[in-house]
Amino acid sequence: MEITAIYYLVPALIMFCCGVYGFITRKNMIAMLISLELMLNAVDINFVVFNRFLFPEQMEGMFFTLFAIAIAAAETALAIAIIINIFRAAKNIDVRSLNEMKF
Amino acid sequence: MESVGSIIMYFIVALAMIVFSVMAVTTRKILRAATYLLFTLFAAAVVYFMLDYEFLGAVQIAVYAGGIVVLFVFAILLTSRPGDNTERLTSKSRVLGAIAAVATLAIAGYALVSRCSMAFAQKPEMEAPDMQAIGTSLLGTGAGQYLLPFEAVSVLLLACIIGGVVIARKR
Amino acid sequence: MEVTIPILILAIPLFMFLVLGLLGMKMTHKLAGILGTLGMGTVLVLSYYTAFTYFFSGAPEFVDAAGNRLQYLVFDQTWLQFTEKLIIKLGFLLDPISAMMLVVITTISFMVHLYSLGYMRDHHGVYEHGFQRFYAFLSLFSFSMLGLVVATNIFQMYIFWELVGASSYLLIGFYYIKPSAVSASKKAFIVTRFADLGFLIGILVLSYYGGTFNFTDLTSIPVEGLANTFQVSEGTAEGIRNIFQTSAAPVFMGGSVLTWALVLIFMGGMGKSAMLPLHIWLPDAMEGPTPVSALIHAATMVVAGVYLVGRLFPLYLMEVTSLEIITVVGALTAFYAAMVACTQVDIKRVLAFSTISQIAFMMVSLGVARPEFHHGLGYMASMFHLFTHAMFKALLFLGAGALIHAIGSNDYTAMGGLRKHMPITHITFLIGCLAIAGIIPFSGFFSKDEILSSCLGYDWVAYIWMSAVAGLTAFYMFRLYYLIFWWKDYKVQEGHHAPHDQPWTMSLPLIILAAVSCVAGFIPFGNFVTWNGHPYDFMEHFDWSVATVSLIIAVAGIALATVMYRKENSLPEKFRNAVPALWTWCYHRFYWDELYMFITHRIIFNGICRPLAWFDRNIIDGTMDSFATITNKASEAIKPLQSGQIQMYVWYYLIGALALGSITVLCLI
Numbered sequence: 001m002e003i004t005a006i007y008y009l010v011p012a013l014i015m016f017c018c019g020v021y022g023f024i025t026r027k028n029m030i031a032m033l034i035s036l037e038l039m040l041n042a043v044d045i046n047f048v049v050f051n052r053f054l055f056p057e058q059m060e061g062m063f064f065t066l067f068a069i070a071i072a073a074a075e076t077a078l079a080i081a082i083i084i085n086i087f088r089a090a091k092n093i094d095v096r097s098l099n100e101m102k103f
Numbered sequence: 104m105e106s107v108g109s110i111i112m113y114f115i116v117a118l119a120m121i122v123f124s125v126m127a128v129t130t131r132k133i134l135r136a137a138t139y140l141l142f143t144l145f146a147a148a149v150v151y152f153m154l155d156y157e158f159l160g161a162v163q164i165a166v167y168a169g170g171i172v173v174l175f176v177f178a179i180l181l182t183s184r185p186g187d188n189t190e191r192l193t194s195k196s197r198v199l200g201a202i203a204a205v206a207t208l209a210i211a212g213y214a215l216v217s218r219c220s221m222a223f224a225q226k227p228e229m230e231a232p233d234m235q236a237i238g239t240s241l242l243g244t245g246a247g248q249y250l251l252p253f254e255a256v257s258v259l260l261l262a263c264i265i266g267g268v269v270i271a272r273k274r
Numbered sequence: 275m276e277v278t279i280p281i282l283i284l285a286i287p288l289f290m291f292l293v294l295g296l297l298g299m300k301m302t303h304k305l306a307g308i309l310g311t312l313g314m315g316t317v318l319v320l321s322y323y324t325a326f327t328y329f330f331s332g333a334p335e336f337v338d339a340a341g342n343r344l345q346y347l348v349f350d351q352t353w354l355q356f357t358e359k360l361i362i363k364l365g366f367l368l369d370p371i372s373a374m375m376l377v378v379i380t381t382i383s384f385m386v387h388l389y390s391l392g393y394m395r396d397h398h399g400v401y402e403h404g405f406q407r408f409y410a411f412l413s414l415f416s417f418s419m420l421g422l423v424v425a426t427n428i429f430q431m432y433i434f435w436e437l438v439g440a441s442s443y444l445l446i447g448f449y450y451i452k453p454s455a456v457s458a459s460k461k462a463f464i465v466t467r468f469a470d471l472g473f474l475i476g477i478l479v480l481s482y483y484g485g486t487f488n489f490t491d492l493t494s495i496p497v498e499g500l501a502n503t504f505q506v507s508e509g510t511a512e513g514i515r516n517i518f519q520t521s522a523a524p525v526f527m528g529g530s531v532l533t534w535a536l537v538l539i540f541m542g543g544m545g546k547s548a549m550l551p552l553h554i555w556l557p558d559a560m561e562g563p564t565p566v567s568a569l570i571h572a573a574t575m576v577v578a579g580v581y582l583v584g585r586l587f588p589l590y591l592m593e594v595t596s597l598e599i600i601t602v603v604g605a606l607t608a609f610y611a612a613m614v615a616c617t618q619v620d621i622k623r624v625l626a627f628s629t630i631s632q633i634a635f636m637m638v639s640l641g642v643a644r645p646e647f648h649h650g651l652g653y654m655a656s657m658f659h660l661f662t663h664a665m666f667k668a669l670l671f672l673g674a675g676a677l678i679h680a681i682g683s684n685d686y687t688a689m690g691g692l693r694k695h696m697p698i699t700h701i702t703f704l705i706g707c708l709a710i711a712g713i714i715p716f717s718g719f720f721s722k723d724e725i726l727s728s729c730l731g732y733d734w735v736a737y738i739w740m741s742a743v744a745g746l747t748a749f750y751m752f753r754l755y756y757l758i759f760w761w762k763d764y765k766v767q768e769g770h771h772a773p774h775d776q777p778w779t780m781s782l783p784l785i786i787l788a789a790v791s792c793v794a795g796f797i798p799f800g801n802f803v804t805w806n807g808h809p810y811d812f813m814e815h816f817d818w819s820v821a822t823v824s825l826i827i828a829v830a831g832i833a834l835a836t837v838m839y840r841k842e843n844s845l846p847e848k849f850r851n852a853v854p855a856l857w858t859w860c861y862h863r864f865y866w867d868e869l870y871m872f873i874t875h876r877i878i879f880n881g882i883c884r885p886l887a888w889f890d891r892n893i894i895d896g897t898m899d900s901f902a903t904i905t906n907k908a909s910e911a912i913k914p915l916q917s918g919q920i921q922m923y924v925w926y927y928l929i930g931a932l933a934l935g936s937i938t939v940l941c942l943i
Contacts (some may be wrong), residue, residue, distance in 0.1 A: 001105065008117075017204040018204070019128070021128050026128070034140050035127075035128055052226070063241070067252055069162055073171055093182050203929065
């Protein structure tokens, strides 16, 4: 049995769909952020897989993933700062109750 | 032709990735969701190792598992009280989410399987990139080298630190 | 002639209006009043100088070699140019009647400014609310009226015509918290507006066919073309004549275009000058302050219609039909108003109807004027009567104002026997009454006599009719006089002090106007104002038989009034019971107001306005409303899309992206 690219791409796609489902259904903002991380990871895997299977002598996909991880870390840190701030103001991080800009 | 061990390994990893990501978005307890995310991230790291990108796998474990998930856990503990970390999903939003997810899966999967010949590419032989090559590429200024994005990311991280402090500080 | 002074004549009142209107509230009452009066005084001096220069300097631009007075354009600036021919100019036309009107307007206006200093405050010297506004409006009116009389073209006249209407509206509604004043001002505005619609159509017709707005072009006539050899041989006037009178000229409903244009223009004059069907606004306009009635509704604005006809008189001469219409309308109005004036209780209303009657005299005089008879005696008589009437009617109104100021009521029933208390008012009012009744040597005698002479020259029916009106005039004026100053002894009410004569600011105008009314009749008016500028001595045509007859009629009227009203008695009551129907009809002004109410409320409102309102509300509004409703409903329907929930936005985005993706996958790859 030969493990071709699709063997990696399909789990990544399922992961991405889980992220979509979670992002749309969850009300907790942290849970939404977790779903977001899932989607991001699925995409990262795609980069790496295509890099590895199609252009093994280059490293673009790998570096792209590397930078994506760094940016994801930064984004998560900021998002969590915002969430904590919102929690402080609204005592609540349910995204559906946060439909006003002013507090 | 792969070795049997690596095939078994692949199935374990793929199954873990699928199962944990599904559980991460379906569990009601937010702390468990973070834990399942951690497992999914580990699975992704294993994928990177299997594809011979050891450095990337190490970064994935260090940054995601070591940094981001810990941040998540802190945030969860800060923002939720014990007992109210369960949330009820309305059936309407569940249906909407399921529609979106299944549709994405169907369309993208169909495109992947039937329209994308390169998805069936064989895994070519490759030498695992060693640290020297990665370091040279990351800090070089030539073609296919990444000094500028590297510096940009470092500025971004700085901005992120300052932004985090500003946003989260008490007024 | 220098341009400066004519410009100043127009600019000073406008400037005073702006200053008093914008800064008036910052000034004290006294300063505002004095400023306004001084401004008007300056204009008075400048106007006198201008008129004097025009009449007496003998400069070649004013008088030609044969001694005929000329029309002189001091300036005539293009204001709006729409096309080659359609040019609207603003200018300053000096000719006999505009110079005369300058004198009349500034004199009366100055008197009223001066008089109002005393009138517009109560017995304790407290100024009325809106005193500065009053002076600002007076200045606006003076500006508009001066602009009207010096208009060089009919369009400029129309502009200022509307401006005097607007200032009249503002001044009638001066006491804007009184509902009656508000409705009176609205009534005046709407009725004159309605008339001005005809005026505007007339202007458009006339200028469309005549090809010009300018008075000088419209009315230019060769000086030789006098009397019955009235012929135009050259120039623009000939062109106009050809357009209007050739067989190819358009005919509409049996009248030539010129007839229609002139009758429509006369309709504007009917509105302003309160001729019969459109007279209803003038009695109600007495709701304004009395000085305003004296200035606007007796002396100046209401004679604008006469002035308009006089201005276009050569054109009217081309179309005798229109002059006959003017005669008939004027004669009916004169008689009607005189009848009504005999029964009214409110002294200002008596004077208002008297004004209508006297203006109708002027109209009749214009209507019967023919160049064949005494060089167009009627025209001169009309302008002469305009002049003298302005003086003595302003005098009467200001006297009435003094009485109202002293008594605090408009009704003669509250007066009676005031001659001992208010001697100055009494004497001046008597002079005014004598003048209007036509007693020699007061001014009204001469001008009215000229009018009657020209009526006689036209038709004996007109003469008898107008003589009867003259007799009625003498009767109702002396009825008023006796009821105010004799009739009974004035009883001073408890707690009130006796009525007394007014401060000098009010007395001085009365005395001056009384003096003018005494001597104005001796002005050789024919030397100054004639229809074609050719001066003549009208005394040579003075018909002593006519004068004697009219004098006898006037004395008879006065005698009758004396018998009936000098002492309190039951004669008026008996007379009233003898002809109850006639008396009631006169008292209710022949039910004209009721007729208008019937026409407007019952017929127009119910028959036209209600269906239109229904159409407007249901069809037009309904269409618009349904647009709005559809938009509203659609918005309501799609509002949930903008829920503010980011997850829903993501969902919509995903669905869209998936649709695009599936299209790409299925169709394009």
